[in-house]
Amino acid sequence: MCDAPMCDAPMxxxLISPFVEFEFMRRALVGAxxxxxxxxxxxxxxxxxxxxxxxxxxxxxxLPGAAIGYLVAxxxxxxxxxxxxxxxxxxxxxxxxxxxxxxxxxxASLAAFYLVSLALGVTILSVGGSTIDLFHVLxxxxxxxxxxxxxxxxxxxxITLLALAVIYRALALxxxxxxxxxxxxxxxxxxxxxxxxxxxxxxxxxxxALGTLLCxxxxxxxAASARLWSADVTRMTLIAMACGLFASAAGLLLSFxxxxxxxxxxxxxxxxxxxxxxxxxxxxxxxxGLAPRRHLEA
Amino acid sequence: MSAPTGxxxxxxxxxxxxxxxxxxxxxxxxxxxxxxxxxxxxxNGGGKSTLLKALTGALRPAGGAIELLACAPRDIxxxxxxxxxxxxxxxxxxxxxxxxxWRRIGWLGGVSKAERARxxxxxxxxxxxxxxxxxxxxxxxxxxxxALFARLLLQDSPVVLLDEPFNAVDQRTVAELLALVGxxxxxxxxxxxxxxxxxxxxxxFPQTLLLAREKIAWGDTAQALAPENLLAAQRMVEAFDxxxxxxxRAA
Numbered sequence: 220m221c222d223a224p225m226c227d228a229p230m231x232x233x234l235i236s237p238f239v240e241f242e243f244m245r246r247a248l249v250g251a252x253x254x255x256x257x258x259x260x261x262x263x264x265x266x267x268x269x270x271x272x273x274x275x276x277x278x279x280x281x282l283p284g285a286a287i288g289y290l291v292a293x294x295x296x297x298x299x300x301x302x303x304x305x306x307x308x309x310x311x312x313x314x315x316x317x318x319x320x321x322x323x324x325x326x327a328s329l330a331a332f333y334l335v336s337l338a339l340g341v342t343i344l345s346v347g348g349s350t351i352d353l354f355h356v357l358x359x360x361x362x363x364x365x366x367x368x369x370x371x372x373x374x375x376x377x378i379t380l381l382a383l384a385v386i387y388r389a390l391a392l393x394x395x396x397x398x399x400x401x402x403x404x405x406x407x408x409x410x411x412x413x414x415x416x417x418x419x420x421x422x423x424x425x426x427x428a429l430g431t432l433l434c435x436x437x438x439x440x441x442a443a444s445a446r447l448w449s450a451d452v453t454r455m456t457l458i459a460m461a462c463g464l465f466a467s468a469a470g471l472l473l474s475f476x477x478x479x480x481x482x483x484x485x486x487x488x489x490x491x492x493x494x495x496x497x498x499x500x501x502x503x504x505x506x507x508g509l510a511p512r513r514h515l516e517a
Numbered sequence: 518m519s520a521p522t523g524x525x526x527x528x529x530x531x532x533x534x535x536x537x538x539x540x541x542x543x544x545x546x547x548x549x550x551x552x553x554x555x556x557x558x559x560x561n562g563g564g565k566s567t568l569l570k571a572l573t574g575a576l577r578p579a580g581g582a583i584e585l586l587a588c589a590p591r592d593i594x595x596x597x598x599x600x601x602x603x604x605x606x607x608x609x610x611x612x613x614x615x616x617x618x619w620r621r622i623g624w625l626g627g628v629s630k631a632e633r634a635r636x637x638x639x640x641x642x643x644x645x646x647x648x649x650x651x652x653x654x655x656x657x658x659x660x661x662x663x664a665l666f667a668r669l670l671l672q673d674s675p676v677v678l679l680d681e682p683f684n685a686v687d688q689r690t691v692a693e694l695l696a697l698v699g700x701x702x703x704x705x706x707x708x709x710x711x712x713x714x715x716x717x718x719x720x721x722f723p724q725t726l727l728l729a730r731e732k733i734a735w736g737d738t739a740q741a742l743a744p745e746n747l748l749a750a751q752r753m754v755e756a757f758d759x760x761x762x763x764x765x766r767a768a
Contacts, residue, residue: 267603267606267607385624385625386624388622388624388625389624391606391608392616392619394603394606395602395603395606395608395613395616396600396601396602396603396616397601398597398600398601399600399602399616399668400619401575402573402575402591402593402595403591403619403620403672404591404619404620404623406623406624446607449607450607450652450654451607451608451609451652452606452607452608455607
C-alpha cells in the first residue's frame with residue numbers, strides 16, 4: 220500500500236504513513252476529530268435526556284434547509300449551513316411547541332416534522348440537483364474537506380465545547396430533576412434551548428463530513444458505549460470523546476487501506492466498539508450481569 | 518389563625534386556585550407566622566398539593582393573592598410529593614445533595630471548601646454518611662428521601678414546604694426526618710407539611726389547616742382535627758360538577 224522507501228516498520232505503514240503522505244487524509248482526520256470531540260458530549264446529554272432518537276430526527280430535518288441553500292447557491296458552505304441550521308432549529312422548536320399546545324407528545328410531533336422534512340429535502344434536491352449531489356448531502360464526503368469547511372468544523376467544535384461548559388450544570392440539573400431546577404431558578408428553559416441549538420449546529424457541521432444520515436452516529440454510539448463503562452457523567456463524557464477520536468482515526472485508516480467509503484467506516488468502528496462495550500462494559504454490560512459476583516458484608 | 522410571635526411569614530388573601538376554572542382551593546384566607554410548624558390535612562382532591570404549588574409560584578392564583586413576606590418565591594425550599602428525580606441519571610449522592618447550593622453557586626460558581634464541608638454535614642445529618650459516592654440509582658426509597666432532605670438542608674431557606682414527605686418511608690426514617698423538621702422550626706424557619714397521617718400530625722404539629730377545597734378549620738391541631746371538622750371536610754369534597762355555576766363570592 221505504501222511503497223515509499225522510508226516505510227519499513229509495518230505499524231508505521233498501516234497507522235501513520237497514510238496521514239503523513241496524503242493531505243486529504245490529514246484534513247479528514249482533523250475534521251473527524253473536531254466532530255467527535257464536540258459530538259460525544261452532546262451525545263451523552265442526548266442519551267441522558269432519552270433523546271437518542273431526537274438527534275436522528277433533527278439530523279433528517281436539516282435536509283430541506285441544506286437543499287434550499289444548495290438550490291440557491293450551489294455547493295456553497297455558508298448557504299447550506301445557514302439553511303440547515305434554520306431548518307433544524309425550526310423543526311426542533313416547532314415540535315416542542317406542538318407538544319405544548321396540542322395533545323400530541325413531543326416524540327410524535329417530532330417524527331411527523333422530520334418525516335415531512337426528509338421527503339421535502341429529497342424532492343427539492345431531485346428537482347435542482349443530480350444524484351451525485353444528493354449522495355453528497357446524504358452521506359457527506361470527509362475526504363474532500365476544503366479549508367473553509369475545516370475551519371467551520373473546528374469553530375463549531377470550539378463553540379460547542381465552550382457553550383457546553385457554561386450550561387453544563389444547568390443542563391445536568393434540568394435532566395436530573397427539572398422540577399427542582401424550576402423551583403430555584405429560571406435556568407432550565409435557556410439551558411435546554413441552547414442545548415438544542417448546539418445539537419443542530421453539530422448535526423449541520425457533521426453533515427458536511429459524514430452526511431445527514433451518518434453524523435448522528437458519531438454522537439450517539441460513543442455516548443451509548445460510554446454509559447456501559449461508567450456511571451458518572453464526567454467520566455462518561457471523557458470515555459465517549461476517546462471513543463469518538465478512536466473511531467475517526469480507525470475508520471479513516473480502514474477506508475484508506477481497503478478502499479471503502481470513509482463516513483460509514485467511521486460509524487462502523489464506533490459501532491464495533493459499541494458491540495464490545497455491550498458485552499464487556501464494566502458498568503452494565505452483558506457479562507457483568509451474568510457473572511455471579513461475590514457480595515460484600517454490608 | 519393568630520400568630521404567636523408577631524412576624525408573619527406568608528399571608529393568604531381570599532386565595533382561589535383553579536384548574537380549568539374549577540376551584541381546587543376556594544377563597545382561603547389566613548396568616549402563617551414566622552417559625553410556625555403547620556400541617557395541612559384534608560381529603561384527596563382537597564387542594565393541599567395545589568396550595569403548596571401556588572406558594573412556590575408554580576401556579577398562579579385565579580383569585581386573591583399570596584403575600585410572601587419572609588423571602589422570594591425561588592428561595593422557598595420545596596419537596597414535591599413525587600419528586601421527578603430521574604433515578605437512572607449517573608450522579609452520586611454528594612452531587613445530588615450539593616445541588617441544594619444552586620441559589621448560591623448558580624450556573625458557573627465554584628463550590629468552596631466550606632460549602633463542601635456543609636454538603637458533608639447535611640449528608641451526615643440525614644444519616645447517609647458513607648453513601649456520598651453511591652450512584653443515586655442504588656438508593657432505596659427511604660435513602661432517596663433522606664438525600665432529598667439533605668438537599669433541602671443546604672437550601673437554607675426561611676420557608677420549607679413538604680408534600681407528603683413521609684409516605685412509603687419506614688418508622689425510623691420518619692422519626693429521623695421529623696427531627697430535622699423540628700430543628701428547622703426551632704431555627705425560626707416556617708415549615709408547612711402536607712400529611713395524611715392524623716396521628717403523626719397530632720403528635721408533632723402544633724397547628725393544622727384542615728383543607729377541603731374550602732378552609733374547614735385552621736388553628737390548634739387538636740381542635741382543627743376534631744371529629745366534627747373531619748366529617749365536614751369529608752362532605753365538602755363533592756363530585757366534580759361539570760355544570761357548576763359561576764362563583765357568586767367572586768363577583
